[in-house]
Amino acid sequence: MQPSLFISHGTIYEALKSDQLKTDFLKLRNKYFEKLPSAIVLFSGHWQTETIAVTTNQKMVQLDEGMPPEFYTNYTTAGNLELSNRIIEMLNNHGITAEKEGNRGLDHGALIPLILLFPNEQIPVLQISQQYHLDPKYHQKIAEILNPLRAENVLFIGSGGLVHNRNEIQRFGGHEIKPDAWAKEFDDFITSELADASNPNYADKMMAAYHHKQFSMSHPTTEHFLPLVFASAFGGKPTKIYEAFQWKNLSMGAFMFE
Numbered sequence: 001m002q003p004s005l006f007i008s009h010g011t012i013y014e015a016l017k018s019d020q021l022k023t024d025f026l027k028l029r030n031k032y033f034e035k036l037p038s039a040i041v042l043f044s045g046h047w048q049t050e051t052i053a054v055t056t057n058q059k060m061v062q063l064d065e066g067m068p069p070e071f072y073t074n075y076t077t078a079g080n081l082e083l084s085n086r087i088i089e090m091l092n093n094h095g096i097t098a099e100k101e102g103n104r105g106l107d108h109g110a111l112i113p114l115i116l117l118f119p120n121e122q123i124p125v126l127q128i129s130q131q132y133h134l135d136p137k138y139h140q141k142i143a144e145i146l147n148p149l150r151a152e153n154v155l156f157i158g159s160g161g162l163v164h165n166r167n168e169i170q171r172f173g174g175h176e177i178k179p180d181a182w183a184k185e186f187d188d189f190i191t192s193e194l195a196d197a198s199n200p201n202y203a204d205k206m207m208a209a210y211h212h213k214q215f216s217m218s219h220p221t222t223e224h225f226l227p228l229v230f231a232s233a234f235g236g237k238p239t240k241i242y243e244a245f246q247w248k249n250l251s252m253g254a255f256m257f258e
Contacts, residue, residue: 002037002155003258004143004234006227008162009044009112010246012071013172016115020175021252025116028241032256033117037155039080039124041087041146043231044109045160045224048132052091052142053101055126056084063105075106075115080124083154087128087146094145096138101129109159134222136207136229143203143233156234158227162187162253163218163245170248183249186214190228194238194255202257203233231257 014021046065047053057079062072084100091098106114110127131138143156150156163183170177179187189212193205206229209215210222219225232238234257242254 001151002153003032003236003256004150004156004158004231005113005257006158006160006231006255007113008252008254009109009159010161010250010252012067012108012112014175014246015112016071016073018175022116024242026119028254029117032241035153036118036121037123038153039083039126040114040118040155040157041083042106042110042113042125042127043130043156043158043227044107044127045130045164045227046107046109047104047127047129048134048223049129050132052096052098052131053104053129054084054087054098055079055104056081056100056102057104060125060127061105062111063107065107071108073111073115075111077114077122078124080126083124083149084126087126087149090145091142094141096142096145113157113159130223130226134226136210136226139226139230140203140207140233143230147234150234156231158231160224160227161251162190162228163249163251164224165218165220165249167220168249173247175244175246177245177248179245179251180249182214182217183245183251186212186218187251187253189214191240191243191253194232194240197237202238203229206232228255231255
């Protein structure tokens, strides 16, 4: 069975320019993925739709997000139409309206985990959207419906940011700046909550974190925290597999749930 992952994707600039980041994530891939997944489903903080959408592309390439040319890659992999159709059917059968989306590329939130963890593997990929109301209970239900697919060697990745406040970052600040106290406090709080095995209802604890005193500072909008709720809702014991900050307060914290 594959785990579920929460990856703080950080910036596309660091993902492409930082040799340290590439080295660190390849170590994670070698440590935790002796058995490669048969398919990967990405749930990114950069795609919201009125109705849940699932990509049905034959080929997955980087989405044109209007960034400078230096931030684009030649990354290409196959989609998985059979899996996309199954996911849509599973969701619709359980009261979650889901539709096909055949013309969307991978936004940078979906792309970064792929190029950092699996840069040389051709693993079929699809992406599922967030429902634009960003209701955590609604997305918890989606994860619970799709959970049986993990036993079929499908890897689910929630890609967002453990701390994500674009108004407070120091742009192009690298990884060496001491993080802001408020950012470190929230990162430490989430890490502590997920390390506490006395209460294994991890998705509930992540939803309770919306009321933490540093939540609104850490997440002025919630789309980058929702992927953590999603990943934790698959169940399983959490392990923090990566810890760092970039650009002063942008957390790169990552968790595996198995």
